[in-house]
Amino acid sequence: MTELNENYAASLQEEREKSDEIARIKISELGIAKEIETPLEISGLGKKIAKLYSRERRDLAETFGDELPKILAAALHEYLFACWSAAATMQQGIDDKSVNDNEYTRRFITGPGYADEEGWANTLSNGFATVTPTEARKKCIKEQTGLEILDPSIATQSMAVLWLYQASIEMAQSNIEQAFDLVHEAEDALKIDWGVWMWDQGSEYTQEASSKKARSDLARKAALAAHAETHAMKAEIKDFWMKNISPSISNDAASALLIRQFPLNPRTLSRYVSEFKNAAG
Numbered sequence: 001m002t003e004l005n006e007n008y009a010a011s012l013q014e015e016r017e018k019s020d021e022i023a024r025i026k027i028s029e030l031g032i033a034k035e036i037e038t039p040l041e042i043s044g045l046g047k048k049i050a051k052l053y054s055r056e057r058r059d060l061a062e063t064f065g066d067e068l069p070k071i072l073a074a075a076l077h078e079y080l081f082a083c084w085s086a087a088a089t090m091q092q093g094i095d096d097k098s099v100n101d102n103e104y105t106r107r108f109i110t111g112p113g114y115a116d117e118e119g120w121a122n123t124l125s126n127g128f129a130t131v132t133p134t135e136a137r138k139k140c141i142k143e144q145t146g147l148e149i150l151d152p153s154i155a156t157q158s159m160a161v162l163w164l165y166q167a168s169i170e171m172a173q174s175n176i177e178q179a180f181d182l183v184h185e186a187e188d189a190l191k192i193d194w195g196v197w198m199w200d201q202g203s204e205y206t207q208e209a210s211s212k213k214a215r216s217d218l219a220r221k222a223a224l225a226a227h228a229e230t231h232a233m234k235a236e237i238k239d240f241w242m243k244n245i246s247p248s249i250s251n252d253a254a255s256a257l258l259i260r261q262f263p264l265n266p267r268t269l270s271r272y273v274s275e276f277k278n279a280a281g
Contacts, residue, residue, distance in 0.1 A: 012259070013134070015089065015092060015260075016085075016089075016134050017134050017135065017136055018088070018092065019085045019086075019088035019089040019092065020081075020085050020088075020134040020136035020137045020140070021136040022084065022085070022088040023081050023083075023084035023085035023087075023088055023111075023136070023137075023140065024081070024136045024137070024139060024140035026084045026111070027077060027080055027081055027084065027140055027144060028140070028143070028144065030080065032073065032076060032077055032080065032144065033073055034070065034073050034144070034145055034146065035069035035070050035072075035073050036069050036072040036073045036076065036162065037069050038057060038068075038069075038072065038161060038162070038165050039165070040054065040057070041053070041054055042054075042164060042165055042167075042168035043168060043172075044168050044171040044172050044179075045164070045167060045168055045171055045179070045183065049164065049167075049183060052164065052186075052187075052190075053161065053164040053165065053168075056157055056160055056161050056164075056190070057161050059157070060072075060154075060157060060158060060161065063154075070145065070146070070147065071147075071150070071154065071158055072158050072161065072162055073145060074141065074145040074147045074150055074155075074158075075150060075154070075155045075158030075159050075162065076158075076159070076162060077140070077141055077144050077145050078124065078127065078141065078149070078150055078155045078159075079120070079123075079124045079127075079155070079159050080111060081127065081137060081140055081141070082123050082124050082126065082127025082128075083111035083112065083114055083115045083123055084110075084111040084114075085127065085137070086108070086111075086114045086118070086123060086126065086127070087108060087109050087110050087111050087113065087114040089260055090105060090108040090109050090114065091109045093105075093257070093260060094106075094109065098256075098257050099244055099245075099257065099260075100243075100244045100245070100246075102243075102244075104243055104244070105244055119185070119188060120159075120163070120185040120188075120189075121156070121159070121160075121185050121186075121188035121189035121191075121192055122188070122192075124155065124156060124159055124189065125152070125156065125189075125192050128152040128155070133149055137149065153193050156189045156190075156192055156193040157189070157190070157193050159186075159189055160186040160187075160189040160190045160193070161186075163182045163183070163185050163186035163189070164182070164183065164186045166182050167179045167180075167182035167183045167186065170182060233262065234272060236262075237258060237262050237269070237272055238272070238276050240258070240261060240262075241254065241258065241272075241273060241276055242276070244257075245257055245258070247276075247277060247280070251270040251271075251273040251274050251277075252266070252270050254269070254270070254273045255267075255269035255270040255273060258272075258273070
């Protein structure tokens with residue numbers, strides 16, 4: 001690694017520590033319960049959603065038993081921490097003028113605002129994108145829940161259960177739009193969790209498959225999935241770049257700003273920016 005890359009990595013880590021420390025303080029002020037009880041079944045959302053809730057909750061209960069209320073509470077802490085950490089990062093970008101200060105970017109500077117714009121499930125998933133958690137994050141989860149940072153899959157599945165449970169409550173109170181939003185995010189969370197599982201299974205399948213056809217089928221499916229995912233993310237990156245980053249700055253400088261929102265290789269982001277500029281003429 002060159003000295004420039006080392007300095008960049010150190011700077012990025014310092015920014016994460018600052019954002020996560022702000023999030024740690026915010027979460028401690030919220031006073032979230034350390035245990036969350038949930039019923040075996042829910043009603044008011046139809047049979048399919050009720051079955052989905054029961055299945056996911058049962059799966060968690062079989063794994064954690066009496067500890068499930070603590071796991072659900074820890075997942076809520078993880079989710080809210082991800083929201084406020086991401087919001088703090090956006091605020092830092094506005095403060096140091098690396099991100100434009102406008103009506104659009106200001107929607108992202110609170111935890112709830114960031115989650116509403118990015119998507120609740122996506123915000124939680126992005127919170128696990130960093131390979132090495134900061135000290136502030138580890139400290140927050142430990143001091144608030146008594147547990148270590150959850151496995152991403154467990155946190156995602158747990159939040160899906162909590163969102164479905166809350167959706168049933170909102171529906172009972174005739175808050176139909178809120179109930180629909182909660183169901184939507186729960187389903188998104190489970191899709192993310194399922195996608196991670198599929199990739200893990202694919203890796204095992206590749207290692208164990210002995211037939212050429214099996215390996216070929218897997219490679220084809222993985223390529224199609226990766227192709228679709230890449231196009232979707234690239235479109236999102238372009239939209240963010242056009243709205244928030246000046247085209248006059250260099251590709252590498254733009255990449256350094258984009259990586260705060262999109263955890264990709266800096267060279268890939270720089271290449272994307274070059275493509276965006278060429279397309280714009």
